[in-house]
Amino acid sequence: MPDVAGLEEGTPLFAQIAGRLAEEIADGGLAEGERVPSMNELAAFYRINPATAAKGINLLADDGLLEKRRGIGMFVASGARRRLLGQRRERFAAHYVEPLVTEAARLGIDTDDLIALVRQSLQALPLTSQGGITV
Amino acid sequence: MTTAISVSGLTRRYRDHLALDQVSLEVESRSIIGLLGRNGAGKTTLLRILAGQEFPSSGSVLVHGAAPAENEAVLRRMVFVREDQTYPDFRVRHALRVASWFYPHWSAELADALLADFGLPAGRPVKKLSRGMRSALGIVIGLAARAEVTMFDEPYAGLDAVARQIFYDRLLADYAEHPRTILLSTHLIDEAAGLLERVVVIDRGRIALTADADDLRGVATAVSGPMLAVDEFTAGRVVWDRRRVASRVSVVVVGGLDEADRLRAGSLHLDLTPLTLQQLVVQAAAQPADTLERTSA
Numbered sequence: 201m202p203d204v205a206g207l208e209e210g211t212p213l214f215a216q217i218a219g220r221l222a223e224e225i226a227d228g229g230l231a232e233g234e235r236v237p238s239m240n241e242l243a244a245f246y247r248i249n250p251a252t253a254a255k256g257i258n259l260l261a262d263d264g265l266l267e268k269r270r271g272i273g274m275f276v277a278s279g280a281r282r283r284l285l286g287q288r289r290e291r292f293a294a295h296y297v298e299p300l301v302t303e304a305a306r307l308g309i310d311t312d313d314l315i316a317l318v319r320q321s322l323q324a325l326p327l328t329s330q331g332g333i334t335v
Numbered sequence: 336m337t338t339a340i341s342v343s344g345l346t347r348r349y350r351d352h353l354a355l356d357q358v359s360l361e362v363e364s365r366s367i368i369g370l371l372g373r374n375g376a377g378k379t380t381l382l383r384i385l386a387g388q389e390f391p392s393s394g395s396v397l398v399h400g401a402a403p404a405e406n407e408a409v410l411r412r413m414v415f416v417r418e419d420q421t422y423p424d425f426r427v428r429h430a431l432r433v434a435s436w437f438y439p440h441w442s443a444e445l446a447d448a449l450l451a452d453f454g455l456p457a458g459r460p461v462k463k464l465s466r467g468m469r470s471a472l473g474i475v476i477g478l479a480a481r482a483e484v485t486m487f488d489e490p491y492a493g494l495d496a497v498a499r500q501i502f503y504d505r506l507l508a509d510y511a512e513h514p515r516t517i518l519l520s521t522h523l524i525d526e527a528a529g530l531l532e533r534v535v536v537i538d539r540g541r542i543a544l545t546a547d548a549d550d551l552r553g554v555a556t557a558v559s560g561p562m563l564a565v566d567e568f569t570a571g572r573v574v575w576d577r578r579r580v581a582s583r584v585s586v587v588v589v590g591g592l593d594e595a596d597r598l599r600a601g602s603l604h605l606d607l608t609p610l611t612l613q614q615l616v617v618q619a620a621a622q623p624a625d626t627l628e629r630t631s632a
Contacts, residue, residue: 210556210609212549213529240511247503248529249367250511252549294598302602 213248217256225265225276226284236266236274339364339484339516340385345394347380354380356540357394362516364483367530369548370520371616372537378520379417381537382488385518386415398484411439413484416477419492420469427464427472428457431479438480445509446479452501466493474502478509486518499523503530524613534612538620548612555615556592559585560605568596568603575618587618 207216224230237245242253257274260266265280304314340362347355355377362368370378383389384396387403387410396402403409422430427450435441450457453471455464464472470492477487491499507530510517521527528548536544555575558565565584575587587610592600600607610618 207529208609209611210553212552214549243507243511244504246529247507249532249548250507251366251532252529255549294594298598299601 207246207248213246213252214255214259217242217246217248217253218259221256221260222265222284225280226288228281230276232276232278232280234276235272236276238273337364338362339399340518341395341397342381342385343395345381345384345396346392347377347384347389348392353540355384355391358537358540358542360535360542360545362518363533364516365514366532367510367517367519369524369527369531369534370518370537371524371534372543373620374522376537377540378537379488382415382417382486382518382520385484386410386413386486388415411437412482413486414438414477414480414482415486416473416488416490418489419466420473422461422469422472425461426457427455427459427461430461430472431457431476434476434480438482440481440483440513442479442481445481446475449475449478449505452505453498467495467498468493470494471498478505481509481513481515484516484518486520488520489522490519491523499526503527506530524616525611528612534616536616536619544619551612551615553591553609555587555589555610555618557585557608557610558588558600558605559583559608560603564603564605568600568605575622 207213221230221236225232230236236257239250239254239257242248242256243250246253257266261268261274265277265283266274267277268274301314309317338361340360342358342360345355345358345360346353358377358381370381372378380389384391385398385403387405390404396404398409399412401409403413425433431443431446431450435443435446449455453468453475455468455471455475461469461472470490471494474487474490477485477490491502494502503526506517519527519531531548534544534546534548534551535542558568560568560583562579562582562584565586569586569588573589575589577584577586579585592607597607
């Protein structure tokens with residue numbers, strides 16, 4: 201079902217659940233030490249099978265980003281945010297810069313113009329976000 | 336994990352028609368399985384045999400280790416809600432009471448909550464219910480029975496999208512608290528896709544595919560763009576359903592795509608659209624048997 205929670209076709213749901221949680225942790229929506237929604241809470245919210253939700257949670261737990269506290273649930277591990285942001289920086293070039301450069305070449309935008317456009321965009325950003333995300 | 340249902344070499348023949356042909360299937364307990372396939376593929380026959388309402392011509396069927404036919408101990412552990420289920424000349428509340436006597440795990444509390452959810456008047460004679468309301472009654476009984484094996488065969492004739500969403504949501508919520516084995520046969524594949532842990536596709540009386548539902552996501556992708564670029568990208572891959580308009584071509588590529596494939600598709604100016612589970616089942620049905628098994632293995 202084209203669903204309100206916005207999951208996509210084409211990617212395994214458990215990977216998307218893991219991705220959503222990781223994003224929330226990286227953006228600070230889920231703080232370190234905070235309890236992560238349970239598999240049943242995630243299943244109800246995303247309207248997916250609980251086993252699929254559990255698989256998503258376990259993916260992050262196996263990676264050390266979440267830690268289990270017996271009888272209470274899963275919690276965001278300390279250092280998780282820093283690690284996730286580090287991974288994002290590593291992927292920044294492949295995910296953002298390369299497509300940008302490829303499309304610019306396709307349109308015949310030369311290097312100087314491209315850099316000028318990037319500068320313009322940076323100047324249009326609100327001041328608060330110019331400092332980047334601090335950990 | 337234990338096995339809830341075990342079917343082996345199951346064949347059902349009607350006069351000159353082979354409804355099920357050597358079907359073998361294992362279903363784990365505590366999972367939600369989608370039974371998918373075209374009309375007449377054999378889904379209902381399989382469910383009826385599982386529910387003990389029909390006898391196989393040959394082969395064996397075990398539910399929790401015992402043959403279901405004429406076995407009350409097994410039948411009380413399962414509920415079967417069929418499309419356009421009929422009821423005796425009862426009022427809604429009587430139909431529920433009768434069901435409550437039969438099913439040992441019956442939840443009157445859940446039944447009442449579901450009646451309210453679907454807006455079903457308890458005092459109305461079943462005969463006077465609309466088709467959709469009758470379907471809702473079947474769903475109420477199927478869920479409130481909390482039977483260890485719960486089977487829904489196209490349970491939503493006449494139900495609108497809102498009522499179907501209520502069904503999916505309540506099914507998930509109650510399943511979370513009371514896990515059981517749920518078989519759901521459906522044509523509305525994309526609606527139910529997220530609920531399913533496994534899918535079983537039946538085609539012309541045979542099992543065409545069994546797989547984890549999540550594994551099928553991303554197994555097939557529609558690739559479209561300029562013909563030369565599509566041909567370059569798809570060289571050496573399994574391709575279905577090639578279509579063409581002017582110099583633009585669209586094909587379905589079977590087998591997952593990795594990050595490198597995606598970047599390459601981007602540089603070739605190709606559009607990639609993953610197939611939904613429903614599109615995948617439709618495409619798979621149009622292919623020679625086993626194509627998908629081989630490519631997703």
